[in-house]
Amino acid sequence: MFLGRLDEAGAYLDRAESLNPNNTVMKAFRCMWLNYVGRTNEALAEIDAVLRRDPFLPDWIWDLFGMAFTVAGRYEEAIGAYNREVQVPPWGYAYMAICHVSLGHSDETRQAMARYREVTPAASVATFLSSEPYRDPTTIARFRDALLKAGCPKTREGR
Numbered sequence: 001m002f003l004g005r006l007d008e009a010g011a012y013l014d015r016a017e018s019l020n021p022n023n024t025v026m027k028a029f030r031c032m033w034l035n036y037v038g039r040t041n042e043a044l045a046e047i048d049a050v051l052r053r054d055p056f057l058p059d060w061i062w063d064l065f066g067m068a069f070t071v072a073g074r075y076e077e078a079i080g081a082y083n084r085e086v087q088v089p090p091w092g093y094a095y096m097a098i099c100h101v102s103l104g105h106s107d108e109t110r111q112a113m114a115r116y117r118e119v120t121p122a123a124s125v126a127t128f129l130s131s132e133p134y135r136d137p138t139t140i141a142r143f144r145d146a147l148l149k150a151g152c153p154k155t156r157e158g159r
Helices: 006-019 024-036 040-053 061-071 075-084 090-103 106-119 125-131 137-149
Strands: none
Touching (some): 006 024, 024 061, 040 061, 061 075, 090 125, 125 137
């Protein structure tokens, strides 16, 4: 999935699901894949189903919710998901900056971007987009514009 080979990843995830349809961690990764390939509403529905099946999933499940809610434009819910995490992953701060800038929250945008740059020394729009293999060019463009507006450097050198 993170090599950008989304079709291949989908085939492997489908196979894994057919072998063990009750594995909630595998299903969570499948939800991430659904979000990356543009099937965000399906991903959100499946994440809900995963949580109903296993309410004691690892903390990172909230990251999946945050990512999918951000793609869906449900920014308040995305922020709420990230706020539920015990430890927000470095990229989570970029997602929160996208959400806050999209909602016009200037102070929160600055805080999220400052934290993203603090925990991600190579933080840049290019770095973020290269690590998140979204297929939909509209999502990529929206994230690029939001990150630039939030003050994220365009490239590692700041250009």
